[in-house]
Amino acid sequence: MNKDIEIIRHSLAHILAIAVKEMYDDVKLGVGPAIENGFYYDFDFGNAQIALDDLPKIEKKMKEIVKRKIAFEKIDLPKEEARKVFANEKYKLELIDELVDGEITGYQTGEFIDLCKGPHVDNTGEINIDGFTLIRTSGAYWRGSEKNKMLARIYGVAFATKEELEKYLEMMKEAEKRDHKKLGKELDLFSFHPEAPGSVYWHPKGMILWDCLEKFGQLIRKEHGYIKIKTPQMAKNSLWITSGHWDHYKEDMFVFDVDKETYCLKPMDCPFNIQIFQTKQRSYRDLPIRYTEIGHVMRNEKSGQLNGMFRVREITQDDSHVFLREDQIEKEISSLIEMVQEYYSALNIVPNFFLSTRPDDFMGEIETWDKAEQDLKNVLKQNGISDYGLKEKDGAFYGPKIDINISDALGRSWQVATIQLDFQLPGKFGCEYIDEAGERKVPVMLHAAIFGSFERMIGILIEHCAGALPLWMSPVQIRVVPVSENQIDYAKEVADGLKDFRIEIDMDSQTIGKKIREAEMQKIPYILVVGEKEKGNKTISVRKRGQQELGEMKIEEFIKILEENKSADKLINKL
RNA sequence: GCCGAUGUAGUUCAGUGGCAGAACAUUCCCUUGGUAAGGGAAAGGUCGAGGGUUCGAUUCUCUCCAUCGGCUCCA
Numbered sequence: 231m232n233k234d235i236e237i238i239r240h241s242l243a244h245i246l247a248i249a250v251k252e253m254y255d256d257v258k259l260g261v262g263p264a265i266e267n268g269f270y271y272d273f274d275f276g277n278a279q280i281a282l283d284d285l286p287k288i289e290k291k292m293k294e295i296v297k298r299k300i301a302f303e304k305i306d307l308p309k310e311e312a313r314k315v316f317a318n319e320k321y322k323l324e325l326i327d328e329l330v331d332g333e334i335t336g337y338q339t340g341e342f343i344d345l346c347k348g349p350h351v352d353n354t355g356e357i358n359i360d361g362f363t364l365i366r367t368s369g370a371y372w373r374g375s376e377k378n379k380m381l382a383r384i385y386g387v388a389f390a391t392k393e394e395l396e397k398y399l400e401m402m403k404e405a406e407k408r409d410h411k412k413l414g415k416e417l418d419l420f421s422f423h424p425e426a427p428g429s430v431y432w433h434p435k436g437m438i439l440w441d442c443l444e445k446f447g448q449l450i451r452k453e454h455g456y457i458k459i460k461t462p463q464m465a466k467n468s469l470w471i472t473s474g475h476w477d478h479y480k481e482d483m484f485v486f487d488v489d490k491e492t493y494c495l496k497p498m499d500c501p502f503n504i505q506i507f508q509t510k511q512r513s514y515r516d517l518p519i520r521y522t523e524i525g526h527v528m529r530n531e532k533s534g535q536l537n538g539m540f541r542v543r544e545i546t547q548d549d550s551h552v553f554l555r556e557d558q559i560e561k562e563i564s565s566l567i568e569m570v571q572e573y574y575s576a577l578n579i580v581p582n583f584f585l586s587t588r589p590d591d592f593m594g595e596i597e598t599w600d601k602a603e604q605d606l607k608n609v610l611k612q613n614g615i616s617d618y619g620l621k622e623k624d625g626a627f628y629g630p631k632i633d634i635n636i637s638d639a640l641g642r643s644w645q646v647a648t649i650q651l652d653f654q655l656p657g658k659f660g661c662e663y664i665d666e667a668g669e670r671k672v673p674v675m676l677h678a679a680i681f682g683s684f685e686r687m688i689g690i691l692i693e694h695c696a697g698a699l700p701l702w703m704s705p706v707q708i709r710v711v712p713v714s715e716n717q718i719d720y721a722k723e724v725a726d727g728l729k730d731f732r733i734e735i736d737m738d739s740q741t742i743g744k745k746i747r748e749a750e751m752q753k754i755p756y757i758l759v760v761g762e763k764e765k766g767n768k769t770i771s772v773r774k775r776g777q778q779e780l781g782e783m784k785i786e787e788f789i790k791i792l793e794e795n796k797s798a799d800k801l802i803n804k805l
Numbered sequence: 806g807c808c809g810a811u812g813u814a815g816u817u818c819a820g821u822g823g824c825a826g827a828a829c830a831u832u833c834c835c836u837u838g839g840u841a842a843g844g845g846a847a848a849g850g851u852c853g854a855g856g857g858u859u860c861g862a863u864u865c866u867c868u869c870c871a872u873c874g875g876c877u878c879c880a
Contacts, residue, residue: 282810368875369808376877380807383875411873415816424853424871482879527880532806533871535878545880624879633880645880682880714837739837747841761839773840 239264239388241302241350242292242362246271246384248342249291254278259344260321260372260381266641267398268362268387272370274321280382285364288384292364299355300340304348307334315343321372361395362388408639410692411538417697417752419688419705420539428536428543430685435705438732439691440684442703444524446576447548447680450569456522456550461502463526467492472658473501474593478627482529499525500652500677503551504659507673512663517673518554518562525549539689540644546684552676553661559651559674563609563632566649566678570634573680574647579694581634581647583615586624593627594654602651603630626677628654634682639693646682646690698753698775701795708733709754710770711745713761720765724758727785731792750775758788 243262250257250273260272273280307315309326312334316322322345326334336343337350351357364386372378389395406412414420419436422429432440448458467485470476475483475497484495496502503521512519525547535541554562574581585606588599610618610632618632625631634647652675662670681687691699701707708731712721721735736745742759749757759771764782772780772788780791 280809366874367809370876371807374877376807380876382808385875422872427871529879532878534806534808534876536871537873541879547880640874648880679880686880711840713839716837741837741843742839744838744842745840750841757840759840763839771840779840 235390236264237349237351238357239269241357242386242388243269243271244337244339244344244346244350245292245295245354246386247344248295248339249288251342253288253291258321259319268385270383270385272381272383274379274381280367282367285367289364293359296354296357296359299353301353302350303338305336305338307336309334316345358391360392361390362386363395405639408693408696410689413692413697428531430539430542438705439688439699439703443684443687447573450572451522451550454565454569456520459506459521459523461499461523464493464495467494469501470494473655474627474658478591484528484530495528497527497529499523499527499549500551500655504655504661507553507661508659514555514663514665517663518552518558520550520552522550539685540638542685547679548681550678553673554676556674559605560609560612562676563649564613566676567609567613569680570647577691579636581636583610583618584621584633584635585610585618586621586631586633588630589623589625589627591627598653599630602653606630606632606651626650628652636690638690644686644690646687648679648682650677652677701755704755705732706734706754707731708756708758709749710735710758710760711742711749713742713759715739717760717765721760724760724770724785
């Protein structure tokens with residue numbers, strides 16, 4: 231973030247607080263930082279409510295304050311002094327109590343003083359009155375904890391100039407057009423229905439996309455030595471008590487009674503994979519054993535956090551579980567990172583790596599966790615990934631993980647792939663193998679999903695390409711458009727010659743312009759126009775998605791173009 | 806789950822305390838066309854669900870459901 235604009239954003243948060251204080255009685259202040267593209271401020275309005283409709287008034291007041299050209303003055307506040315100044319601000323007092331003398335500073339603007347480290351602009355006059363706007367309100371828990379009171383957060387966006395602001399707002403409007411929920415409907419890929427909140431209904435075209443992803447994933451896994459399995463959808467709670475999910479994950483599980491016993495829909499596949507491992511006596515020579523499973527798991531996500539395909543209750547994971555010896559850990563994790571990189575480069579997506587560390591609610595010994603975290607750090611380094619982010623306390627209850635995040639059209643970051651190192655569950659279940667010396671040993675377990683879930687990954691993919699999927703994944707790859715009904719027979723002949731592709735014929739008795747428009751809006755990669763001319767010459771006129779005509783050519787020539795496109799996609803030859 | 810917004814035809818959206826509207830899509834008719842919308846007609850609705858206020862509610866009000874933007878939580 232540009233330093234100057236960050237100061238402006240921070241100052242605007244301060245000005246927002248002034249405006250709200252002037253307009254509403256008995257408002258208590260929370261905090262108000264600069265954020266990417268703007269700023270926010272949290273307020274406790276007491277019994278009053280703040281709604282979207284109130285924002286224009288507040289924004290007007292902010293602009294008025296900017297025009298007053300008042301100075302921001304930094305003041306040092308000894309703790310006792312600060313307690314006096316903010317005597318009426320319970321949230322500020324809470325923050326002051328955690329600071330020590332000398333650390334506490336405030337910024338005074340006219341009558342108003344805010345508790346703040348700064349920096350701020352010297353004078354409100356430095357702020358461009360047309361460079362910012364308030365965009366939305368939301369609730370936000372005080373200090374980010376669900377246990378605390380929910381404050382009213384007001385968000386604004388701010389830039390140095392009016393033009394930059396307008397450009398940003400325009401960009402966000404464009405981004406909304408790439409929303410996978412909207413495109414999924416328009417392209418007839420999937421739907422949602424109120425009777426099954428958080429579950430996806432896959433339409434025929436969406437299913438083709440799904441199959442392409444699945445096949446490609448399995449191909450990569452096969453090359454890395456994985457074998458497919460399939461496990462149950464539900465199990466008695468005794469299994470989940472053993473695994474620890476009952477203690478650590480119960481809130482998110484669907485639980486129900488059958489014949490006086492308690493059952494759970496599976497929220498994860500791991501315990502079942504462990505049970506398969508245990509059906510035989512395993513030797514050190516057998517390891518690593520690499521299972522992969524298309525896991526259909528169900529998690530009771532809270533209603534308010536469901537979000538299109540990004541956050542569903544029925545999640546289909548490209549799951550894998552590896553049982554291995556300690557000396558195999560680094561090599562195996564490297565292999566998983568390699569798989570992630572192969573997969574994402576084929577999808578033209580750059581993965582962002584994160585290390586997620588021990589959560590508060592962890593299972594096992596701290597020393598084991600420290601070792602596991604160190605192992606993951608080593609492997610990341612060995613694979614040339616040094617710029618990974620840190621997600622503190624974000625590991626699974628059974629082990630730390632390497633996560634891969636991808637942004638959606640609106641710039642929100644979603645976790646997709648995950649590689650988890652687990653020293654806990656195999657022991658919990660009493661897994662063993664016989665080592666070289668004939669001793670019983672507990673294997674280590676890796677949990678990994680390469681693209682995370684079909685739902686989330688497909689949502690992300692759609693948004694990344696605005697629905698214009700690469701040829702190999704397009705549900706319909708080619709549409710033949712006859713100029714008039716007189717060429718329908720020839721169109722069928724053309725389609726027959728391209729049987730290896732997903733091809734369809736537009737039989738509508740509409741103008742050619744209309745039919746082209748339809749095909750373009752459906753984001754079909756190739757449109758083949760056939761009229762009297764083509765019929766006579768035994769050719770086709772090719773139009774590529776989003777471009778002009780490629781010209782008239784023989785079908786064989788067109789197939790050559792398709793093949794080149796395929797090899798450009800690298801992986802298509804494998805499908 | 807919490808804060809806020811939204812819910813009207815298959816879709817995108819207008820609108821109103823007193824007979825429910827458009828465009829696109831659908832069906833039919835005319836048109837037989839040359840690279841992003843040819844013309845016409847018909848059909849299409851328990852205005853998210855249930856209470857309340859009212860002579861009368863799609864409209865006001867309450868509860869619930871669903872969706873979206875955040876918060877929290879997670880692939």
